[in-house]
Amino acid sequence: MNTMSNPEQNNSEQNNSEQSSVGRRKFLQLAASAAAMAGSSTAMSAQQETPARQAEITVNEPGALPPVRAGSDFMLDVMKSLGFEYVAANPGSSYRSLHESTINYGMNRNPELLTCLHEEAAVAMAHGYFKIEGKPMAVYAYSTVGLQHAAMAVYSAYCDRVPVILFVGNDTDAMKRVSRTDIVHTAQDPVAIVRDFTKWDDAPASHGHFAESAVRAYKIATTPPTLPVVLSVDKYLQELPLPEGANLRIPKLSPTLPPQGDYAAVKEIARMLVNAEFPVLAVERAARTPAGLKYLVELAELLQAAVVDTIQRMNFPSRHPLNQNDGRGPDLSVISEADVILALEHPLLQSVVNAGGEEGSPSRSRLTPGAKVISISSLDLFTRSNYQDFGRYQEVDMALAADAEATLPVLIEEVKRLITSDRRRVIEARGAKLAEASRRRMERNRVRATYGWDDSPISTARIAVELWAQIKNKDWSLVSRSDAMNGWPHRFWKFEKYYHHIGQSGSVAIGYSAPASVGAALANRKYGRISINLQHDGDLMYLPGVLWTAAHHRIPMLTIMHNNRAYNTEVMQVQQIAGQHHRDIGRCRIGTAIEDPNIDYAKLAQSMGWFAEGPITDPKDLGPAIRRALAVVEKGQPALIDAVTQPV
Amino acid sequence: MNCRAANLVVLGILGTVLSFGVPIAGGQAPQPRRTETVPAGNIENGKKRFQAHGCVSCHSFSGQGGAGARLAQNPITFQAFMNYVRKPKGSMPAFGSQVTEAELADIYAFLKSIPPSPDPKTIPLLNQID
Numbered sequence: 001m002n003t004m005s006n007p008e009q010n011n012s013e014q015n016n017s018e019q020s021s022v023g024r025r026k027f028l029q030l031a032a033s034a035a036a037m038a039g040s041s042t043a044m045s046a047q048q049e050t051p052a053r054q055a056e057i058t059v060n061e062p063g064a065l066p067p068v069r070a071g072s073d074f075m076l077d078v079m080k081s082l083g084f085e086y087v088a089a090n091p092g093s094s095y096r097s098l099h100e101s102t103i104n105y106g107m108n109r110n111p112e113l114l115t116c117l118h119e120e121a122a123v124a125m126a127h128g129y130f131k132i133e134g135k136p137m138a139v140y141a142y143s144t145v146g147l148q149h150a151a152m153a154v155y156s157a158y159c160d161r162v163p164v165i166l167f168v169g170n171d172t173d174a175m176k177r178v179s180r181t182d183i184v185h186t187a188q189d190p191v192a193i194v195r196d197f198t199k200w201d202d203a204p205a206s207h208g209h210f211a212e213s214a215v216r217a218y219k220i221a222t223t224p225p226t227l228p229v230v231l232s233v234d235k236y237l238q239e240l241p242l243p244e245g246a247n248l249r250i251p252k253l254s255p256t257l258p259p260q261g262d263y264a265a266v267k268e269i270a271r272m273l274v275n276a277e278f279p280v281l282a283v284e285r286a287a288r289t290p291a292g293l294k295y296l297v298e299l300a301e302l303l304q305a306a307v308v309d310t311i312q313r314m315n316f317p318s319r320h321p322l323n324q325n326d327g328r329g330p331d332l333s334v335i336s337e338a339d340v341i342l343a344l345e346h347p348l349l350q351s352v353v354n355a356g357g358e359e360g361s362p363s364r365s366r367l368t369p370g371a372k373v374i375s376i377s378s379l380d381l382f383t384r385s386n387y388q389d390f391g392r393y394q395e396v397d398m399a400l401a402a403d404a405e406a407t408l409p410v411l412i413e414e415v416k417r418l419i420t421s422d423r424r425r426v427i428e429a430r431g432a433k434l435a436e437a438s439r440r441r442m443e444r445n446r447v448r449a450t451y452g453w454d455d456s457p458i459s460t461a462r463i464a465v466e467l468w469a470q471i472k473n474k475d476w477s478l479v480s481r482s483d484a485m486n487g488w489p490h491r492f493w494k495f496e497k498y499y500h501h502i503g504q505s506g507s508v509a510i511g512y513s514a515p516a517s518v519g520a521a522l523a524n525r526k527y528g529r530i531s532i533n534l535q536h537d538g539d540l541m542y543l544p545g546v547l548w549t550a551a552h553h554r555i556p557m558l559t560i561m562h563n564n565r566a567y568n569t570e571v572m573q574v575q576q577i578a579g580q581h582h583r584d585i586g587r588c589r590i591g592t593a594i595e596d597p598n599i600d601y602a603k604l605a606q607s608m609g610w611f612a613e614g615p616i617t618d619p620k621d622l623g624p625a626i627r628r629a630l631a632v633v634e635k636g637q638p639a640l641i642d643a644v645t646q647p648v
Numbered sequence: 649m650n651c652r653a654a655n656l657v658v659l660g661i662l663g664t665v666l667s668f669g670v671p672i673a674g675g676q677a678p679q680p681r682r683t684e685t686v687p688a689g690n691i692e693n694g695k696k697r698f699q700a701h702g703c704v705s706c707h708s709f710s711g712q713g714g715a716g717a718r719l720a721q722n723p724i725t726f727q728a729f730m731n732y733v734r735k736p737k738g739s740m741p742a743f744g745s746q747v748t749e750a751e752l753a754d755i756y757a758f759l760k761s762i763p764p765s766p767d768p769k770t771i772p773l774l775n776q777i778d
């Protein structure tokens with residue numbers, strides 16, 4: 001907050017706040033004495049010049065003093081060595097020195113600072129960015145308060161096996177805490193709050209220690225299972241000038257190759273798959289990179305195996321005849337036909353293999369007697385206790401603690417070796433049946449899309465079809481949740497390339513999709529792709545400030561609102577319970593509807609620098625609006641269309 | 649839609665298929681019994697009651713389905729409709745006596761008044777999907 005423009009500045013309450021002029025003078029004296037100690041000045045921007053500051057720091061003539069090499073400059077060198085393109089952050093004084101080094105010492109290039117209006121948005125942007133770019137984004141966070149805001153998004157990244165590297169400033173030394181702010185924004189162990197859902201953390205005590213720990217953090221985060229990591233970085237270690245001639249070294253990053261499955265076991269799996277009458281591949285986060293997608297297609301086609309994909313990653317082409325996901329979730333009926341099921345990076349295998357079990361009802365196995373279940377997963381190499389995202393325990397016949405993507409090439413070679421001409425005939429017949437089933441599914445979906453085609457509010461099917469007509473010949477990428485708008489895009493769009501969708505939140509946390517879409521769109525920008533964000537209204541309003549971040553950083557993307565004016569999933573939940581309690585089902589929009597007043601998303605977006613149109617209620621207006629918005633996006637700007645939609 | 653919602657969807661559809669015998673994909677549906685006397689319903693009021701009772705959150709504003717089954721143009725008998733709404737299967741909430749017979753007649757009239765969906769062949773965009 002700018003104290004000069006704060007009308008309440010003279011309140012007595014303010015005397016005890018971080019904005020008080022007394023507090024500010026102390027801060028400036030501190031800055032001046034630190035500068036004197038260092039034989040230089042702390043760099044402050046021209047915007048922060050005040051008469052008080054000018055009086056106190058008269059020695060600060062431009063060019064009069066040699067530049068200081070701060071600890072945070074070295075920290076930035078370490079970060080640069082790791083190749084970060086961006087660092088997402090909401091500002092906070094516990095990392096002010098890293099902040100300043102990033103913009104003035106590093107000249108805001110690799111990493112470039114992204115101005116985020118909430119720490120949760122910063123981490124979620126890093127989450128979305130990784131799933132397109134395949135490398136981590138750094139995040140700076142402000143000690144206790146910043147990390148608490150960030151925690152939800154860290155959890156999502158954890159559940160989604162996404163590496164995000166957080167640098168959290170902390171005022172470790174009690175003797176150096178000056179203000180109320182310093183005191184309440186400090187913890188003995190700030191990372192404790194996220195330790196249960198991060199892979200590793202450290203609190204380096206020296207600059208050399210920082211270098212080792214940052215490189216180690218990066219290595220650990222990017223080794224499958226890839227997960228978030230945190231470094232708690234002491235505020236004064238950042239601000240401390242480096243001694244003249246300090247002999248600091250940045251260790252080389254030595255990436256760890258992910259483990260391949262045991263060769264003998266892989267050969268046995270290949271034998272079982274080739275001899276199976278009906279093998280099924282059950283995949284959750286099997287494709288870590290574009291190579292994983294290619295391998296999965298190759299394996300599935302070699303075997304003509306049905307693929308049950310939960311679309312948590314771009315594992316498999318949506319319209320491939322072997323794909324059993326028709327957009328409303330995987331069709332698990334094939335599990336009952338299977339004699340061999342190969343699960344790849346699938347923590348929730350139990351709910352694939354078993355039916356029911358919801359709402360306390362007993363679950364029953366879908367398996368036919370004698371069916372074999374095999375799992376290849378790097379998750380077997382790393383499990384935490386507290387949060388239960390590892391799913392229920394599933395018995396399997398063979399479990400390989402290995403990275404699925406790294407294991408697939410060997411498995412493919414073995415499968416190729418074992419396929420005889422006899423087996424090929426069986427395999428082809430199986431493929432023909434699955435292709436016919438897939439064709440029928442497509443026709444059913446075409447009929448379903450006609451239901452309510454001309455209705456107002458607009459059907460989600462209509463939005464998906466209108467949009468597809470205008471993007472299918474462009475280089476596009478769906479950056480929202482892959483199951484957005486009732487899964488309609490998955491029924492019709494041809495998701496084929498790795499960047500065609502980015503999966504989901506991992507944690508099923510609402511509020512993930514909007515910021516993750518901005519992070520993914522940022523990654524898409526340099527490739528000239530059109531980023532499409534199908535935005536549910538409830539999700540947007542957790543962190544609407546991310547719209548500003550997209551406009552500020554000129555991130556082109558097309559957002560189409562699924563504006564059903566409700567947390568509709570929760571409307572249905574409360575209705576179900578009202579039914580169980582034999583009470584008024586009609587009252588269940590209380591606490592779940594987002595209406596009265598209706599939110600004007602076009603105005604909201606316009607106020608933050610977006611091109612925006614709407615609310616659009618007539619489906620006939622949708623196509624032309626999409627055309628206009630796409631033209632804006634193709635010029636490099638973000639654009640939003642507020643479509644008022646059917647509830648689901 | 650989150651996972652829990654997906655579960656709701658699956659249960660809801662199953663329940664509907666079992667009870668109505670009408671697959672959501674719009675296959676061959678049983679014909680109404682000729683002897684049934686359907687109370688004359690008020691379409692406009694039916695539309696309002698359909699919203700007021702919260703049916704729209706699963707079935708959409710014109711009963712075209714969503715998380716729940718498609719009801720528009722659904723030719724089940726009035727009696728079967730009433731029985732199902734009052735005591736459904738799956739995850740659909742049981743309305744019991746929350747909705748009167750007169751209201752149900754109005755809602756039934758509203759759902760029957762919805763015009764049939766267009767033939768997919770007549771929608772160019774649906775034929776240019778590939």
Ligand SMILES: Cc1ncc(C[n+]2csc(CCOP(=O)(O)OP(=O)(O)O)c2C)c(N)n1
Pocket residue numbers: 508509510511536537538539540564566567568569570647648649650
């Ligand atoms: C962080 C978080 N808070 C609350 C929930 C509970 N929740 C599940 S779905 C949902 C509503 C989502 O609304 P919206 O994004 O508009 O999608 P819709 O359900 O309307 O399709 C909520 C609040 C959650 N999953 N995550």
